[in-house]
Structures are given as structure tokens and as C-alpha cells.
Amino acid sequence: MTDPSETELAAALQAGEREALASLFDRHADRIFGHCFRLTGDRADAEDATATTFLEVWSHHRRVQVHEESALPWLYGVATNVCRNLTRKRRRHLQAVARVPRESSAPDHAESVAERLDEEKRMRLVLDAIERLPQRERDVLSLVAWSGLSYEQAAAALDIPVGIEPD
Amino acid sequence: MNDDLTPPDVSLDPAAKARIRQQVLAGVQEPATERRWLVPAGAVAAVALIALVSTVVASGGDNMPELAPAGPATVTTTDEPTNEPTTEPTTDEPTTDPEPANAPAALETACRPELGIEKAEEVLTFSDDLGSAAFYSDGTRWQLCSVHGDIVTVQADETIARPSRFDSVEPYQVSTDTVVAADGTLRTSFTAGGVLYSDRDEYLSIVYTFPGGVTVPAELAEGRDGAAYWAMDYTPTDGPLADPKVNQTKLPEIEVEISYEGGFVQGFPLEWGIDTCAQVNHGC
Numbered sequence: 392m393t394d395p396s397e398t399e400l401a402a403a404l405q406a407g408e409r410e411a412l413a414s415l416f417d418r419h420a421d422r423i424f425g426h427c428f429r430l431t432g433d434r435a436d437a438e439d440a441t442a443t444t445f446l447e448v449w450s451h452h453r454r455v456q457v458h459e460e461s462a463l464p465w466l467y468g469v470a471t472n473v474c475r476n477l478t479r480k481r482r483r484h485l486q487a488v489a490r491v492p493r494e495s496s497a498p499d500h501a502e503s504v505a506e507r508l509d510e511e512k513r514m515r516l517v518l519d520a521i522e523r524l525p526q527r528e529r530d531v532l533s534l535v536a537w538s539g540l541s542y543e544q545a546a547a548a549l550d551i552p553v554g555i556e557p558d
Numbered sequence: 559m560n561d562d563l564t565p566p567d568v569s570l571d572p573a574a575k576a577r578i579r580q581q582v583l584a585g586v587q588e589p590a591t592e593r594r595w596l597v598p599a600g601a602v603a604a605v606a607l608i609a610l611v612s613t614v615v616a617s618g619g620d621n622m623p624e625l626a627p628a629g630p631a632t633v634t635t636t637d638e639p640t641n642e643p644t645t646e647p648t649t650d651e652p653t654t655d656p657e658p659a660n661a662p663a664a665l666e667t668a669c670r671p672e673l674g675i676e677k678a679e680e681v682l683t684f685s686d687d688l689g690s691a692a693f694y695s696d697g698t699r700w701q702l703c704s705v706h707g708d709i710v711t712v713q714a715d716e717t718i719a720r721p722s723r724f725d726s727v728e729p730y731q732v733s734t735d736t737v738v739a740a741d742g743t744l745r746t747s748f749t750a751g752g753v754l755y756s757d758r759d760e761y762l763s764i765v766y767t768f769p770g771g772v773t774v775p776a777e778l779a780e781g782r783d784g785a786a787y788w789a790m791d792y793t794p795t796d797g798p799l800a801d802p803k804v805n806q807t808k809l810p811e812i813e814v815e816i817s818y819e820g821g822f823v824q825g826f827p828l829e830w831g832i833d834t835c836a837q838v839n840h841g842c
Contacts, residue, residue, distance in 0.1 A: 409586055416579055424570040438574055439821060445582040446819055510566040517565050537565055 397462045401455045404448070412452070416445050419463055423470045426538050430474040432514040434507055440477050444470040458547040464540060468548035471530055581821070665690045669703035672712045672839050681781035684789055689735075691749055691791055695783045702751045704791065707737030711749065711837045718753055718785050727826035730764070730814040731836040732790075744802040748812070750836065751789035754778065762817040764788050769809040770797035806830055 395403070395414065403411035423444055427437035447469050448455065458464040521529055527549070534545040570578075666680060669692060678694035678701060685691070689706035701715040711733045732750040739745045748768070754761055764776040776790040794800040798809055811827040812834065818824070828834055835842035 409583065412586060413579070413583060416582060420575055420578065421570045424575075425568055428568045429565045434568070437568075438570075438578055441570070442578045442581045442585075442821065443819070445578075446585050449582075449586045450819065510568050513566045514568075517563055520563055 397460055398457050401457045401462050404452045404455050407452060409449075412445060412449050415448070415462060415466070419466055420445070422463065422538065423466055426467055426470050426533065427474050428510075428514065429517075429533050429537050430471065431477065432511055432518050434511060436474075436477060440470065440474045443473045443477065447473055456547070458544055461544075464544040464548040467534055467538060467540065467544075468550070471534070471548065475526070585819070665692050665703070665705055668705045668710045669694065669712065672703060672710050673701055674712070674715045674838075675699050675701050679783075681783045681785070682779060682787055682789075684777065684791065689737075689747060689791070689793075691751070691789065693751065693781055693787050693789070695781065695785065697783055700753060700783075700785065700787075702733075702749070702789070704733065704735070704747070704749045706735040706747045706749075706793070707739070709735045709737055710839070711735050712839050713751075713836045714838050716753065718783075727814075727828060727833050730816075730826055730828070731833045732766075732812065732828060733837040734834050734842055735837075745793050745795070746799060746806075747791065747793040748834070749789075749791045750776070750814075751787060754786040754788055761788075762819055764790070764814065764816050766790055766792065767813045767815070768792065768794065768797075769799060769812070770794075772797065806834075 400411045400414055404415065420441055424437050424441045427440035427444070428434060431437050431440065444466065448466065451469075455462060456465040521532065524532070530549055531545055534540045534548055535542060540548065665683065669680075673694055675694060675696050678696045678699070680692045681695045681700075683690060683692040689704060691702060691704035694701050694703060695718065698718055699715050700718055701712055703710065703712045705711070713731075713733055729752045730750060732748040735747045735749070736744055737747070748766075750766070761778060764778070766774045766776070768774065772792075772794065774790055774792045776788040778786065778788045781787050798804050799806065807830040809830075811829060813825060813827050816824040826833075831842065
């Protein structure tokens with residue numbers, strides 16, 4: 392039996408089928424995580440944002456869009472908005488008495504911990520370097536140069552309102 | 559591109575992926591067509607039903623209780639009113655009570671002179687066995703008024719459209735009324751409420767935890783003005799807060815916890831006397 396196409400998955404998701412969400416997660420969670428990491432510079436934040444992205448997808452399942460036979464641009468769009476808001480929320484929460492529940496995963500070995508810290512440090516340097524770019528240009532850079540989307544896919548992704556938090 | 563501007567190639571390790579997958583799928587247990595902002599679990603909704611002994615109405619196609627819009631339509635109460643929260647879900651079916659103890663008209667009469675907003679209209683009401691409360695709005699500002707016994711309490715009026723105090727304890731401060739109940743005992747009511755400033759779909763719950771461990775989830779509902787409101791009203795009947803000899807300020811602080819979709823949790827302790835005196839028309 393062949394795997395369902397993204398168009399079929401999108402239709403199933405629009406119909407409220409939970410399995411469709413699970414399939415999309417299995418297919419794209421890694422890429423969404425990578426995108427979120429490149430936007431936040433923090434693995435834990437990226438994990439939170441990945442979970443939030445797919446919960447947002449479920450909340451707005453009727454609005455799922457397929458672009459060139461792929462739901463990925465739409466997912467990237469949702470993730471971009473989620474990460475932006477995550478950063479904003481993080482700032483807010485740090486100002487207050489806030490905490491983000493985060494289940495601890497398996498214990499890390501020192502080597503992998505060091506590796507992860509190095510990754511985060513490198514990513515923060517990159518983010519610092521592009522900090523002066525307008526938000527929109529940073530988003531395009533992230534989607535096109537780092538995540539490999541075409542300009543058309545990036546345009547589709549950035550035109551997605553889902554996950555935007557009203558000011 | 560300079561190598562220094564090349565992001566590291568990171569991957570989601572299988573354990574983390576499995577955990578996130580579990581988180582996501584656990585968060586979508588309920589049908590996607592249901593509104594998710596009210597309260598996440600039926601049991602919690604049942605607790606809220608008991609806790610507030612509210613004038614609740616069944617919302618169309620939605621199994622969750624809602625605060626009743628102001629007015630005489632389909633007002634229901636539980637069979638045996640009690641405002642003591644419990645962790646046990648109830649199966650009690652609401653029964654119609656055409657003349658609730660705290661009629662909207664009485665509430666209106668008591669609250670109107672205290673309101674700071676001209677031409678404000680009642681947009682949402684709720685009640686327990688000791689009192690009633692209502693949100694009033696003129697479409698741009700809102701104000702919460704509660705009546706416990708013969709004490710009328712209003713909190714400061716606030717804007718609907720723009721959050722003025724979103725990331726602090728202030729929106730979650732409670733007003734405190736001490737009244738003589740019908741059995742002659744002194745009882746203290748704690749009331750809080752406000753507008754859900756952000757997209758209400760983000761909110762999962764607002765829960766107060768009182769000394770003694772009693773948790774009271776706020777009701778989240780839409781007013782007739784279209785704004786989304788939350789409200790919490792609690793009158794302890796036992797435990798330290800029901801004992802008039804106990805100095806409240808020596809007790810642990812009330813805590814409020816706001817949960818959002820995606821796992822965000824925001825929490826604030828309420829400092830006695832500072833955050834428990836939200837009323838603006840009388841002392842504490």
C-alpha cells in the first residue's frame with residue numbers, strides 16, 4: 392500500500408482525522424524542528440515550538456493548504472509564526488513568574504551535551520549576525536537559504552496567518 | 559555565504575521526537591471540531607460546574623458548561639447548590655430553576671450605582687449560593703461587579719481591546735468580600751474575572767489554588783458583546799479560609815495558573831492584601 396499523498400493527508404486533516412496529523416508529524420517534524428532551531432537558537436525552545444506548531448495545525452486543520460503537492464510550506468509558515476510568538480512569550484514569561492513545563496528526555500552524555508551547547512552557541516552567533524535584518528527578510532533567509540524552500544514556497548509559507556498572536 | 563553564517567545542522571533525536579509526538583497527539587484527543595479553549599477535560603468542566611453552581615447553559619453542540627448570558631433564557635442550576643469545589647466529577651444533570659436566588663434584576667439594581675462605565679450593559683452573569691456577579695460592558699470597556707449578601711463589589715474598569723496589564727498578576731487579582739451567611743457564619747468570597755485579551759483559542763485554563771489545596775478553575779465564556787471573558791468565584795465552606803479566627807495573611811498565598819495551548823504555563827502567587835483586594839468601591 393502506497394503512502395498517502397500530501398494532498399490526501401491534507402484532505403484527511405481537514406476532515407478532522409487525527410491520524411493525518413500523526414502522519415504529517417512523522418514526515419515533517421524533523422524539518423520543522425530544524426527550522427525552529429534556526430529561528431530560536433535553542434533546542435528546547437525548538438522542541439516546544441515543534442509541538443506547538445502541530446497543535447496549531449490541529450487547531451486550524453480546516454485551513455491546511457497544499458502548495459505544489461506539499462503541505463510543508465504551510466507547516467513552515469505556521470512554525471515561523473509560532474517561533475516568533477514563542478520568543479515573544481518567552482520574554483514575557485521571564486518577566487513574570489513563569490515556567491515552561493518540559494519533560495526531561497533521556498540523560499545526555501557529556502559529549503552530546505557539549506555538542507548541543509556548541510550548536511546553540513553557533514546558532515546564536517548566526518542569529519546575532521542577522522539581527523539587523525528586518526523580520527521578513529530573516530524569515531525569507533531562513534526558509535530559502537537554510538530550509539531549502541523555493542521562493543514561491545517561501546512566499547506561500549509567509550502568507551499564512553495561522554499561529555500569529557494578536558498584539 | 560560565510561561559513562560563520564551557516565547554521566549548524568541539527569537533528570531531532572528519536573527520543574525527543576517520540577516525546578513530542580506523544581505530547582501533540584495527547585493534545586488532540588478530543589474531536590477537532592470542538593472548542594478547545596473552555597476547559598481541556600470533561601472532569602474539570604464538571605468541577606467547574608459544581609464549584610460555581612453557576613447559572614449555566616448548554617452551548618449548542620458543545621458539551622462544556624458556559625456562563626449564562628445575561629437575561630432570562632434557559633437558566634439552570636444544579637440540584638443541590640454547593641460552592642465547594644471538588645475533584646470528583648459529577649453526573650448530576652442540571653435542573654431548571656426559573657427563579658434563581660440571585661435574579662439578574664437584583665444584580666442590576668445593586669451594581670448599577672457602583673459602575674464606573676456610563677451606559678454599560680450586562681453582558682454575562684454567574685452566581686453561586688452566596689451571591690452573583692456580572693460583567694458589564696459598553697463595547698469598549700468592561701467592569702466586573704459582584705454581590706455577596708448585602709455587599710456590592712466592583713473591580714476597576716478595563717479596556718476590552720487593548721491589554722493594559724497582561725503579563726503581571728494584576729489581571730488575576732481577586733476581590734474579597736466577607737459576609738454573614740444565612741446560617742449566621744462569616745464567610746469570605748473571592749471573585750476574579752477578566753477578558754481573554756489574546757486569541758481565546760490559546761487559553762486552556764485559568765485555575766486558582768487556595769490554601770488547603772482547593773483548586774477552582776475559572777469559567778471561560780463569551781459575553782453578549784462578543785468579548786471572551788473568564789470568571790472565578792469561590793466561597794470556602796471549610797478549611798482555613800472558612801475559619802474566621804484564622805489570619806489569612808499567615809496562610810500560604812493563593813496561586814493562579816494560566817495554561818495555554820502548546821504547554822505554556824504562567825503562574826502568579828497572590829500576595830495577601832495586595833492582590834486579594836481588587837475591589838475599588840470599598841475596603842478589604
